[in-house]
Amino acid sequence: ELKVEQxxxxxxxxxxxxxxxxxxxxxxSDRLYWYRQxxxxxxESLFVLLSNGAVKQEGRLMASLDTKARLSTLxxxxxxxxxxxxYFCAVxxxxxxxxxxxxxxxxxxxxxx
Amino acid sequence: DAGVTQSPTHLIKTRGQHVTLRCSPISGHKSVSWYxxxxxxxxxxxxxxxxxxxxxxxxxxxxxxxxxxxxxxSELNVNALLLGDSAxxxxxxxxxxRVYEQYFGPGTRLTVT
Numbered sequence: 001e002l003k004v005e006q007x008x009x010x011x012x013x014x015x016x017x018x019x020x021x022x023x024x025x026x027x028x029s030d031r032l033y034w035y036r037q038x039x040x041x042x043x044e045s046l047f048v049l050l051s052n053g054a055v056k057q058e059g060r061l062m063a064s065l066d067t068k069a070r071l072s073t074l075x076x077x078x079x080x081x082x083x084x085x086x087y088f089c090a091v092x093x094x095x096x097x098x099x100x101x102x103x104x105x106x107x108x109x110x111x112x113x
Numbered sequence: 114d115a116g117v118t119q120s121p122t123h124l125i126k127t128r129g130q131h132v133t134l135r136c137s138p139i140s141g142h143k144s145v146s147w148y149x150x151x152x153x154x155x156x157x158x159x160x161x162x163x164x165x166x167x168x169x170x171x172x173x174x175x176x177x178x179x180x181x182x183x184x185x186x187s188e189l190n191v192n193a194l195l196l197g198d199s200a201x202x203x204x205x206x207x208x209x210x211r212v213y214e215q216y217f218g219p220g221t222r223l224t225v226t
Contacts, residue, residue: 004155033215042203043156043217088155100146100169101215103155 002027004091006104013079013111021107023072023089032072033090033101034063043088046074079111115140117206117218125224126194134189134221138206144168145187146215147179150201162187163210191223199225 003026013019023032031050035043047056049065049072056063060083062075072089086108090101118137126132138145144163148156161169162181181187185206191198201222205215 031213035217042219045214045216048214090155100158100161100171101148101156102158105155 004104021074029091035088119218136204137186142206144207146205148203
C-alpha cells in the first residue's frame with residue numbers, strides 16, 4: 001500500500017526564518033505534487049515534480065524530489081505571514097489510475113511576526 | 114475561463130439521508146476525480162471518471178457512487194449518511210486520465226447531524 005508521510009505536521013515559524021518540510025513515500029511513483037490549502041478553502045497547486053533531481057522554485061518556496069530516497073522537500077526561505085497555510089504533498093501510484101493522488105496528512109504552517 | 118465548479122457550497126443532512134454533489138470540470142477536461150477531506154486530514158481518493166467510465170475507485174463503501182455525464186460533469190451520491198461522512202468533498206478535473214496537472218474545485222462542505 002502506498003503511504004505518504006509528512007513531517008512535521010505542525011510548524012510554527014518566525015518571519016524571516018528558513019525551514020524545510022519533508023515528504024516521504026513508501027513505493028515508487030513517477031510524480032509528486034505539492035499543494036497549499038488555506039482554511040476552509042480548496043487546494044492550490046504549487047509544484048509538480050516529474051523526475052529524480054527535479055527542483056522547482058516559486059517565490060520563497062522551493063521543492064525538490066529524490067526518487068531513489070522516495071523523498072521530497074519543500075524549503076521555505078525567509079518566511080512571511082502570507083505563507084501561513086497547510087501544505088500537502090501527494091504522489092501518484094506507478095501504473096495506477098493517474099487521477100488517484102495519495103496525499104500526506106499535511107503540514108500546518110504558522111508564520112508569526 | 115471558469116475553473117472547476119461544485120454545488121452546493123454547503124449542505125446539512127441528517128443521518129440516514131441521501132445526498133448528491135455536483136461538479137463541472139474545466140472546459141475541455143474529460144476526467145473528473147472525487148476526494149473526501151475530513152477535518153485535519155489530507156484528501157482521500159474516492160472515484161475517477163474519464164469519458165463517462167469509472168477508471169478508479171478508492172477504499173470507500175458501496176454507499177458511495179458516482180457518474181459522469183456526456184458533458185463531462187459529474188455527480189457523487191452518498192446513501193444512508195453517517196456522521197463520519199461529514200467532510201469537505203473535493204472535485205478535481207484534468208484533461209486526460211493520465212494527468213499531469215489536476216485542478217481542484219472549491220469543494221462542498223457536508224455536515225451530517
